Amino acid sequence: MDAVIIGLSAAGLSCLDALLKFSPQVKVTAISEEKYSPYCRCMLTHYLGRIVREEQMIIKDISACPPNVNLLFGEKVETIDLLKKSLTLSSGKKISYDKLLIATGANAVKPDYYDEKKRTFTLRYMDDARKVEQHIKDSAVVLGGGFVGIKAAYGLLERNVKVEMIVSSPYPLSLVLDEKTARFVEKDMRDAGIVIRTQDDIAEINMKKESVAVSLKSGIEVYSDVVVVGKGVKPRVDVARKSGIKIDLGIMVNEFLETSAEGVYAAGDCCETMDVARKVPWINAIWPVAVEQGYFAALNILGANTPYAGSIGMNSLKTHSFHLISGGVLKEEEGVVLYEKHFPHLKQFRKLAVRDNVPVGMAFYNCPEDAGLYINLIKKGMPLNADPVKIVNGELSIADMLRPF
Amino acid sequence: MKVVVVKPERCVGCLQCRFACSVAHSISGSPYAAPYEAVLSKPRIHIGLTKDKDAFPNKCRHCDPAPCEMACLPKAIFREPSSGMVLINPDRCINCGMCAMACPFGVVRYHVYSSNKTAAHKCDQCIARQKEGRVPACVEVCKVGALLFDDYNKVMDRATDEISSLVYLGIRSKEQEKGPYQSLTAYKHRLEELRRKQA
Numbered sequence: 343m344d345a346v347i348i349g350l351s352a353a354g355l356s357c358l359d360a361l362l363k364f365s366p367q368v369k370v371t372a373i374s375e376e377k378y379s380p381y382c383r384c385m386l387t388h389y390l391g392r393i394v395r396e397e398q399m400i401i402k403d404i405s406a407c408p409p410n411v412n413l414l415f416g417e418k419v420e421t422i423d424l425l426k427k428s429l430t431l432s433s434g435k436k437i438s439y440d441k442l443l444i445a446t447g448a449n450a451v452k453p454d455y456y457d458e459k460k461r462t463f464t465l466r467y468m469d470d471a472r473k474v475e476q477h478i479k480d481s482a483v484v485l486g487g488g489f490v491g492i493k494a495a496y497g498l499l500e501r502n503v504k505v506e507m508i509v510s511s512p513y514p515l516s517l518v519l520d521e522k523t524a525r526f527v528e529k530d531m532r533d534a535g536i537v538i539r540t541q542d543d544i545a546e547i548n549m550k551k552e553s554v555a556v557s558l559k560s561g562i563e564v565y566s567d568v569v570v571v572g573k574g575v576k577p578r579v580d581v582a583r584k585s586g587i588k589i590d591l592g593i594m595v596n597e598f599l600e601t602s603a604e605g606v607y608a609a610g611d612c613c614e615t616m617d618v619a620r621k622v623p624w625i626n627a628i629w630p631v632a633v634e635q636g637y638f639a640a641l642n643i644l645g646a647n648t649p650y651a652g653s654i655g656m657n658s659l660k661t662h663s664f665h666l667i668s669g670g671v672l673k674e675e676e677g678v679v680l681y682e683k684h685f686p687h688l689k690q691f692r693k694l695a696v697r698d699n700v701p702v703g704m705a706f707y708n709c710p711e712d713a714g715l716y717i718n719l720i721k722k723g724m725p726l727n728a729d730p731v732k733i734v735n736g737e738l739s740i741a742d743m744l745r746p747f
Numbered sequence: 748m749k750v751v752v753v754k755p756e757r758c759v760g761c762l763q764c765r766f767a768c769s770v771a772h773s774i775s776g777s778p779y780a781a782p783y784e785a786v787l788s789k790p791r792i793h794i795g796l797t798k799d800k801d802a803f804p805n806k807c808r809h810c811d812p813a814p815c816e817m818a819c820l821p822k823a824i825f826r827e828p829s830s831g832m833v834l835i836n837p838d839r840c841i842n843c844g845m846c847a848m849a850c851p852f853g854v855v856r857y858h859v860y861s862s863n864k865t866a867a868h869k870c871d872q873c874i875a876r877q878k879e880g881r882v883p884a885c886v887e888v889c890k891v892g893a894l895l896f897d898d899y900n901k902v903m904d905r906a907t908d909e910i911s912s913l914v915y916l917g918i919r920s921k922e923q924e925k926g927p928y929q930s931l932t933a934y935k936h937r938l939e940e941l942r943r944k945q946a
């Protein structure tokens with residue numbers, strides 16, 4: 343069997359590793375558009391903050407791959423021929439497959455004012471980070487208050503860069519958190535020295551001598567060395583769409599992660615699977631989900647018919663002063679009851695959203711020890727065997743939840 | 748593959764395993780010197796207290812596939828191929844907290860140890876001691892048999908045998924009118940009780 347993987351990042355790499363683990367002799371070809379050894383994209387913000395060096399981001403030693411693995415770097419897949427079961431690469435080369443995994447990931451959303459000549463960059467690939475690195479001296483504007491924006495802001499702060507953050511919503515992380523939890527993060531960011539301008543957006547960007555002049559809609563003008571845009575991501579589905587594979591927002595897959603084309607699987611940021619908390623198909627564009635889907639895709643490629651139970655959105659945001667773990671959906675909705683408790687003296691906060699005794703969302707601030715358990719309950723859609731009030735009050739420890747009697 | 752098996756019902760909460768674990772992972776390896784080391788060695792096994800003040804030993808289960816390994820961004824968490832243990836390389840760890848989020852058992856902590864920065868910290872099943880042919884420190888020191896070190900398949904076999912023999916003894920039928928038990932262990936406890944009464 344010839345297995346082919348498009349994209350060699352979280353999902354692609356995890357699929358490759360799992361294929362080799364369960365079937366060491368399988369013939370695999372993996373094609374990556376990027377020129378580098380597989381690296382972890384989430385560490386780009388650490389790289390900008392000079393917390394890690396470039397070589398520390400490499401997550402796979404490609405020289406240790408067995409001879410039945412063929413890795414192609416710097417090659418883009420242009421088309422997929424579903425009938426002939428073959429791919430055409432940008433170099434014109436054709437590759438045929440028996441089983442195909444599409445793990446093309448996502449691209450950063452580029453707004454109208456995006457212009458590299460005006461030192462406005464997104465942060466998705468190694469090349470993006472290098473460009474930012476080239477121009478940055480001591481100040482930066484970060485646009486967007488999502489996880490990537492916040493991680494970038496904290497990273498830059500680490501190397502003593504003055505950071506100004508522009509957020510269009512009233513508070514950061516508005517897409518994943520409720521206001522109360524988000525305010526904890528916001529306060530901490532302000533205390534750390536990040537200037538946050540909420541409910542504002544960029545009107546125009548101009549170069550003025552050696553710096554970038556960012557005019558905001560509110561009329562304020564901010565000067566900095568670079569602008570880093572973190573306005574979300576868009577799944578990369580062009581190649582799949584052209585070939586006739588069914589696409590909704592992302593590539594549509596069944597529970598075995600197989601697309602509408604037989605023998606073609608999808609995993610990672612480009613594919614849409616069931617969101618356990620929302621109960622609708624959804625793209626949870628995060629690293630652990632991509633890895634998990636890559637693993638399940640490998641099992642199914644090898645014929646082990648293992649259904650993927652679905653994912654939830656979750657994230658961990660850790661800085662010098664706090665550790666926030668959140669997951670699922672925390673918004674107030676019909677049928678969802680929210681429980682929360684704040685312990686100011688401990689700098690702790692616990693919040694749990696429960697629907698019909700099944701937890702669907704959570705945010706634990708500075709209590710990482712018991713967070714994982716609830717994340718996993720949400721992910722598996724398992725009912726609570728305890729009173730949620732006691733859980734958020736911290737009256738029940740993880741021992742109560744795990745002890746079998 | 749040998750694993751540490753936890754029998755929570757036997758634990759009396761003496762915390763000796765925690766001390767032994769710290770000592771085993773300290774630089775000196777001595778119970779007298781370990782508390783005075785510059786970087787204090789922290790225990791990797793946790794004894795939780797339930798609301799009824801029952802002790803519950805909790806440690807890394809070395810899951811396969813391991814959620815922490817899947818969530819780890821810099822691939823600092825890896826499976827050691829020969830022993831099958833899930834280990835952390837503190838030099839690679841970037842302290843992002845993803846493993847604590849992924850772990851269903853809440854056993855990951857963040858401490859400064861070995862390398863000069865905060866990194867994820869959890870049980871390594873005393874891999875260094877095992878290489879010397881010794882059992883994990885927590886198991887060695889446990890006086891009440893709450894921590895055992897045994898072959899995974901044997902442990903499972905024994906547990907199923909025990910249950911099936913109890914069921915075979917027909918004690919179950921006497922219990923039929925009672926509601927279902929919350930868990931297998933609760934069922935086992937009740938059966939033990941009945942058996943004692945019968946004897």
Ligand SMILES: Cc1cc2nc3c(=O)[nH]c(=O)nc-3n(C[C@H](O)[C@H](O)[C@H](O)COP(=O)(O)OP(=O)(O)OC[C@H]3O[C@@H](n4cnc5c(N)ncnc54)[C@H](O)[C@@H]3O)c2cc1C
Binds near residue numbers: 353387445446
């Ligand atoms: C700055 C930053 C910080 C992040 N931080 C976190 C975090 O803290 N936690 C978290 O969970 N997630 C984080 N993420 C998200 C995480 O990186 C993604 O969810 C993850 O990388 C998705 O992996 P993937 O394999 O699906 O796709 P991608 O990582 O996007 O990889 C897809 C690969 O496929 C290649 N490719 C695409 N099309 C083709 C083609 N036609 N031919 C050949 N190759 C192709 C691309 O070049 C790319 O290398 C972060 C992302 C960024 C950018």
